[in-house]
Amino acid sequence: MEKLVKIIVSGLDNAGKTSILTALDKKYDFHKDIISLTPTIRVEYHTTYFLNQKVIFWDCGGQSQYRELYEKKQDIYFDGTDLMLFIIDIQDKERYETSLEYLDMILQHFNRNKMDVPLIISFHKFDPEIRTNGVYIEEIESIRENILKKYSNFKVLFQQTSIYDLISIVQLVSYGLSVFDDKFFDLSELLENYIYEFNCKSLILFDRNGIIISEFYNSEIEPEYYVELLESIKEHLFLLKRMQQESYEAENNLITNGSGLLSYLHRIKIGEESLFISVIIQEKYKDPFMEKFSEFLIEIRDILTPILA
Ligand SMILES: Nc1nc2c(ncn2[C@@H]2O[C@H](COP(=O)(O)OP(=O)(O)OP(=O)(O)O)[C@@H](O)[C@H]2O)c(=O)[nH]1
Ligand SMILES: [Mg+2]
Numbered sequence: 001m002e003k004l005v006k007i008i009v010s011g012l013d014n015a016g017k018t019s020i021l022t023a024l025d026k027k028y029d030f031h032k033d034i035i036s037l038t039p040t041i042r043v044e045y046h047t048t049y050f051l052n053q054k055v056i057f058w059d060c061g062g063q064s065q066y067r068e069l070y071e072k073k074q075d076i077y078f079d080g081t082d083l084m085l086f087i088i089d090i091q092d093k094e095r096y097e098t099s100l101e102y103l104d105m106i107l108q109h110f111n112r113n114k115m116d117v118p119l120i121i122s123f124h125k126f127d128p129e130i131r132t133n134g135v136y137i138e139e140i141e142s143i144r145e146n147i148l149k150k151y152s153n154f155k156v157l158f159q160q161t162s163i164y165d166l167i168s169i170v171q172l173v174s175y176g177l178s179v180f181d182d183k184f185f186d187l188s189e190l191l192e193n194y195i196y197e198f199n200c201k202s203l204i205l206f207d208r209n210g211i212i213i214s215e216f217y218n219s220e221i222e223p224e225y226y227v228e229l230l231e232s233i234k235e236h237l238f239l240l241k242r243m244q245q246e247s248y249e250a251e252n253n254l255i256t257n258g259s260g261l262l263s264y265l266h267r268i269k270i271g272e273e274s275l276f277i278s279v280i281i282q283e284k285y286k287d288p289f290m291e292k293f294s295e296f297l298i299e300i301r302d303i304l305t306p307i308l309a
Helices: 018-028 033-034 065-070 076-080 094-110 133-149 166-178 184-200 223-243 283-308
Strands: 004-010 043-051 054-058 083-089 118-125 158-159 202-207 210-218 252-256 261-270 275-280
Touching: 004 018, 004 094, 018 033, 018 043, 018 054, 018 083, 018 166, 018 252, 054 158, 065 094, 076 094, 076 283, 083 094, 083 166, 118 133, 118 166, 133 158, 158 166, 166 210, 166 223, 184 202, 184 283, 202 223, 223 252, 223 261, 223 275, 261 283, 275 283
Parallel strands: 004 054, 004 083, 083 118, 118 158
Antiparallel strands: 043 054, 202 210, 202 275, 252 261, 261 275
């Protein structure tokens, strides 16, 4: 039986909801499409698959007339929600209040109906150039604390995102989707063990759409590797698209870049599903890594097979 997952994406107009979903769909070359976006009229539906689950994103246009409509017809819009992504434009200071009032309207509906909906709240437009700006960091922290205090009965995760940081967008959705199955916990434990076995910088499992199923990063990533690490992961997102094409025969791809890092992408097939393992590692650890990799593949298959069955 196919499971249907309903994800509500809400937040004020101009917050960046449709941009996030467009970036997620396209993965590359999405900037052109985002420039030409117009405000969403009522609700637009985006469908994707996460492993064997069909996921429908309800992109709820945030202009005031639509917010009023959702408030009047709460059951039509919010019932059956499995997860809510709430997007706050961190650069739109004047409207933090309005944004939080909108959040409150929805959460009160969930409360009245005893709906235990997990939430992901994203501080969006946290662009690379403002990341070190103390003012934004303080604002984020204070909004976060208030939300946690006020809605302690909800399971809330926070994220900072920007369309100029594709990984942050991929992570936003990945966290959300993995709340649906406890087996993801075993997976993350396995990755944590192997990150130290391999001595690698990052170990990520992507589904065929480039959504992160599970990921682990080495706790000691030297600053000089950081930018390159993110670049290599981004390249893996493009590469896995190419590896899906008929003409791409190889099951793996190994690239050495100048600075001594190796990036390795490996496709595994389980039933009908293709999944991708991405490893970024220093060149000097390559041989022991290659020796242990087949053992890792066996273990990861053992965990994934029942999830996909
Ligand atoms: N600086 C910056 N701008 C962004 C980012 N994400 C989206 N934008 C811009 O924000 C504007 C609004 O984006 P939309 O995605 O249309 O906003 P929306 O939340 O869907 O708005 P409604 O459909 O009216 O609810 C666009 O001009 C985007 O280019 C971001 O991460 N950083
Ligand atoms: Mg929109």
